[in-house]
Amino acid sequence: MSSRRPRRWLRRLVVTLLVLAVLAIVVDRAAAYVAENQLASMAEKEAKQYDVRSAGTSVKIGGFGFLPQLVNEDFSKVTLTMEKPTFSGVPGEDLKVELQNVHVPRSLLTQQSGAVTVDATDLRLQLSPRELARLAVRSTGLEGLSMSVVNGQLQVKATVRGISIDVPITPQVTDGRVALTLGQMSDSIPSPVQSAIRSQLATGITLPELPFGAQLTGISVVDNSVVLTAVVKDLKFNA
DSSP states (O other): OTTHHHHHHHHHHHHHHHHHHHHHHHHHHHHHHHHHHHHHHHHHHHHHTTTEEOSEEEEEEOSSOHHHHHHHTEEEEEEEEEESOEETTEEOSEEEEEEEEEEOOGGGGGTOOOEEEEEEEEEEEEEOHHHHHHHHHHHHOOTTOEEEEETTEEEEEEEETTEEEEEEEEEEEETTEEEEEEOOOOTTSOHHHHHHHHHHHHTOBOOOOOGGGOEEEEEEEETTEEEEEEEESSOEEEO
16 A cells, blocks of 8 residues: 555656646747747837838747746847848848847836847848849849849840840849859850940949848849848847
């Protein structure tokens, strides 16, 4: 009899601990859900200051455990996603913002006033080649210019002085602009035409202000899209 009682007590203890653990996870997740929605609303409000709109905004709080981070008012990583964004009227495909060391006052959970500050922010904006081409036309004046991705590389088509060109192009960031370097053109294209189009594209693309005032740092081709990378200094969301 006496040997069974300790076993029963141990089983009850284990069950109780498991129930408490499940409850803790549920409470942690519920609190995180509230905070994520609140942060998404704040980010959306801040984005409008930069003429940024989207089909939907969501936030995912990373790090180990929401409540322990909330106690410290410091979240190691927060990911902000804006679907089908537009910035300054330019349509994008996707916008992802990685926030590092996010300082969130506990008062925000109760919808009180407060400010969220971020130590480091990396932004990734995905565009279609067509939209990049439109921006290129706006900056260079090369009407009829189009872009597409062929075998993982940007390809540009244009007609200059009645001569059609179809050539690979390499984009790179120079002094905050997107410089466009043409690849090898056909020998059948006269040198003056080659020089003219290279000169026009060399001036680069001036982008509209990026979301959250981000500073452009890089550009690459990923799958069938063009990806802009940028950093934001001293990002702040107000309730």
